Amino acid sequence: MVKFGIRRPNPLGSIRARTTARVKRRVKRAVIPGYGRPGMGWVRDPKRAAYNKVYRRTTIGAGDLLRKLLK
Helix, strand or coil: CCCCEECCCCHHHHHHHHCHHHHHHHHHHHHCCCCCCCCHHHHHCHHHHHHHHHHHHHEECHHHHHHHHHC
């Protein structure tokens, strides 16, 4: 089941994504061939990639809402 509507913002997760995760992604991209390339999610786990594609199209984040309102 895919969520529809507005996603709840997670400030802590946002901070983690901009700090720790950024370093981990750089290391993985340097070590693992194919990591971070477009379309690799479909190769690695097609079910998850399909879910994520639908989720991103059917939900909207708080930041997206603010950007639309301020335009």
